[in-house]
Amino acid sequence: MDINRQHEAPLYTALEKFRRLRVVPFDVPGHKRGRGNMELVEFLGGKCVEIDVNSMKPLDNLCHPVSVIKEAEDLAADAFGAAHAFFMVGGTTSAVQSMVLTACKHGDKIIMPRNVHKSAINALVLCGAIPVYIDPKVDTKLGIPLGMELADVRAAVEANPDAKAILINNPSYYGICSDLQSIVNLAHEKGMLALVDEAHGTHLYFGENLPLNGMAAGADMCAISMHKSGGSLTQSSLLLVNDTINEGYVSNIINLTQTTSASYLLLGSLDISRRNLALKGAESFAKVCGMASYARKEINDIEGYYAFGSELINGGSVFDFDETKLVINTRGIGLTGIEVYDLLREEYDIQMEFGDLSNVMAYISIGDRLQDIERLAGALDDIARLYAKPETSFFSAEYVTPIVKATPQEAFYSDKIKLPLRETIGRICAESVMCYPPGIPILAPGEMITEEIIDYINLAKEKGCSMQGPESEDISELGVLR
Numbered sequence: 001m002d003i004n005r006q007h008e009a010p011l012y013t014a015l016e017k018f019r020r021l022r023v024v025p026f027d028v029p030g031h032k033r034g035r036g037n038m039e040l041v042e043f044l045g046g047k048c049v050e051i052d053v054n055s056m057k058p059l060d061n062l063c064h065p066v067s068v069i070k071e072a073e074d075l076a077a078d079a080f081g082a083a084h085a086f087f088m089v090g091g092t093t094s095a096v097q098s099m100v101l102t103a104c105k106h107g108d109k110i111i112m113p114r115n116v117h118k119s120a121i122n123a124l125v126l127c128g129a130i131p132v133y134i135d136p137k138v139d140t141k142l143g144i145p146l147g148m149e150l151a152d153v154r155a156a157v158e159a160n161p162d163a164k165a166i167l168i169n170n171p172s173y174y175g176i177c178s179d180l181q182s183i184v185n186l187a188h189e190k191g192m193l194a195l196v197d198e199a200h201g202t203h204l205y206f207g208e209n210l211p212l213n214g215m216a217a218g219a220d221m222c223a224i225s226m227h228k229s230g231g232s233l234t235q236s237s238l239l240l241v242n243d244t245i246n247e248g249y250v251s252n253i254i255n256l257t258q259t260t261s262a263s264y265l266l267l268g269s270l271d272i273s274r275r276n277l278a279l280k281g282a283e284s285f286a287k288v289c290g291m292a293s294y295a296r297k298e299i300n301d302i303e304g305y306y307a308f309g310s311e312l313i314n315g316g317s318v319f320d321f322d323e324t325k326l327v328i329n330t331r332g333i334g335l336t337g338i339e340v341y342d343l344l345r346e347e348y349d350i351q352m353e354f355g356d357l358s359n360v361m362a363y364i365s366i367g368d369r370l371q372d373i374e375r376l377a378g379a380l381d382d383i384a385r386l387y388a389k390p391e392t393s394f395f396s397a398e399y400v401t402p403i404v405k406a407t408p409q410e411a412f413y414s415d416k417i418k419l420p421l422r423e424t425i426g427r428i429c430a431e432s433v434m435c436y437p438p439g440i441p442i443l444a445p446g447e448m449i450t451e452e453i454i455d456y457i458n459l460a461k462e463k464g465c466s467m468q469g470p471e472s473e474d475i476s477e478l479g480v481l482r
């Protein structure tokens with residue numbers, strides 16, 4: 001990284017310059033710097049609406065950058081160690097989908113863990129690629145899916161030498177990392193692309209003593225959620241590509257679905273955040289790690305909770321662990337993670353990242369303060385004293401091994417009928433079902449519906465997980481193949 005250049009922020013500078021000019025707007029957006037919608041100005045502030053502008057020559061165009069956006073993307077590539085970086089305004093969903101659509105066309109195979117985010121499976125609906133799923137190992141005590149074992153990836157590669165790519169989560173929502181370097185090497189030995197979903201891994205590029213990041217491992221493409229640990233505005237992300245990839249083709253793929261009216265609020269925030277990360281990332285993430293480990297210790301002193309950490313590392317399914325992730329197992333107090341999530345919000349005004357059937361997660365970032373961590377630990381202590389129940393039986397994991405009967409695209413576009421949940425057992429699902437977050441499908445299009453899966457969905461609904469995927473609003477019915 002060229003640290004001198006990283007002080008620059010060309011897109012942000014161009015936006016600030018534009019703000020000072022008194023350009024008369026006869027272009028969209030129609031609010032005309034807020035003058036046509038004063039409520040919007042009151043809501044968001046003048047500084048915000050003034051730069052909510054459309055592409056124009058001095059501000060470049062995201063669909064084909066040639067000036068300030070291109071310079072900002074070059075700086076992002078330099079900061080992340082990539083050959084090229086694309087600014088993305090459709091979230092990391094669009095970055096993950098662009099990776100898959102670049103690597104695969106209809107009928108191509110792609111190897112991936114089944115506990116991928118829905119964006120990866122939806123990419124298969126779009127392009128018609130065939131998933132070769134690797135079952136992640138499961139920690140039945142914690143109720144979480146783990147990483148891919150290298151031996152399982154090797155077996156999938158041997159059985160499917162014609163696969164075009166391997167997709168890897170680095171890390172998972174729960175902080176679990178697979179043996180990224182060996183998987184990338186294996187992919188390349190076999191002529192496959194290595195694609196990395198780093199929605200939860202922006203900080204791995206800047207923090208010290210954190211797990212290996214995708215570009216450092218030599219991956220071909222990485223999807224980066226700048227808006228998660230990178231500090232940019234919600235919905236802004238990066239797609240990194242290596243010099244093994246035809247950048248122009250990726251640009252065409254992105255432009256298949258990307259808006260032609262990209263928000264400069266999002267783009268500007270990417271430029272500022274990249275500069276911050278490059279200049280201050282190491283220091284910031286050292287603080288985040290310090291806060292997470294302090295929180296882990298405080299919470300583990302309370303009986304009934306287990307905030308897990310790097311002690312899980314086992315050289316295989318947990319090859320490495322991202323210490324910034326604070327996931328608290330709640331089984332010991334007899335409550336599901338989602339019940340603790342709801343109590344924290346309703347009784348203590350604390351908003352957690354997500355709760356599942358066994359865990360609740362706090363997203364720790366540079367914006368947190370030690371007193372807030374103490375407040376969280378205090379509230380968890382209270383909940384354990386006031387609401388704990390005898391430990392009952394829990395589902396063994398947030399993951400049920402799928403029985404795949406059709407590709408996601410075949411199932412999604414097939415002739416289907418809707419049936420009440422219980423009546424779908426034994427049928428092939430045409431939709432996805434998931435708790436969001438984390439957004440990992442319990443069922444994906446093309447998978448056999450079993451009694452175990454329906455029990456799981458019913459329990460998740462009963463416990464108050466927020467569910468999505470099916471057409472049916474209350475998830476009382478599922479679309480199945482006729």
Ligand SMILES: Cc1ncc(COP(=O)(O)O)c(C=O)c1O
Pocket residue numbers: 090091092093094096116117119169173197199200225235237437438439
């Ligand atoms: C692993 C993973 N990949 C991709 C995404 C998609 O990110 P976004 O919400 O920015 O579209 C998420 C979102 O949580 C995720 O958890």
